[in-house]
Amino acid sequence: MRKQYVVRLPQEERASLLTMIGRGAAPVRAQMHARILLKANQGEAGSGWIDGAISMALEVDPTTVARVRKLYVTEGLEAALHRKAPNRAYRRKLDGEQEARLVAVACSEPPTGHKRWTLRLLADRLVELDIVETVSHETVRQTLKQTISNPG
Helix, strand or coil, X not given: CCCCCCCCCCHHHHHHHHHHHHHCXXXXXXXXXXXXXXXXXXXXXXXXXXXXXXXXXXXXXXXXXXXXXXXXXXHCHHHHHXXXXXXXXXXXXXXXXXXXXXHHHHHCCCCCCCCCCCHHHHHHHHHHCCCCCCCCHHHHHHHHHHHHHCCC
């Protein structure tokens, strides 16, 4: 069976991968992917190992080897070595004023019958006070965690 994605590393790329591995300063995932590419190299001075041998030698799944090989051939060296940044962006649930009011409520006395504020009580109180239409306790948790660790 002929491989669909054949890795042929130019001398410069091969040298940079060897340097990256030698220094050991790159993330472990990038170093592992560099090792995979070096073993899979069918070009000049390449090992030309098959996926099964690479996966056994480096103790990774064969699908990882195939994926790295495919990424290198289709998208280039950087894509094969480094993770793609997530392209999702989430709209903030609470704006600055709503966050300030949440913190104010959290710093106030808890409702009667309760020793302290819970996340669910805070979420319910924000809705009662018409600060927001709806909010989950998880949003309250994330907001408080963010604001308490960064009081500025």
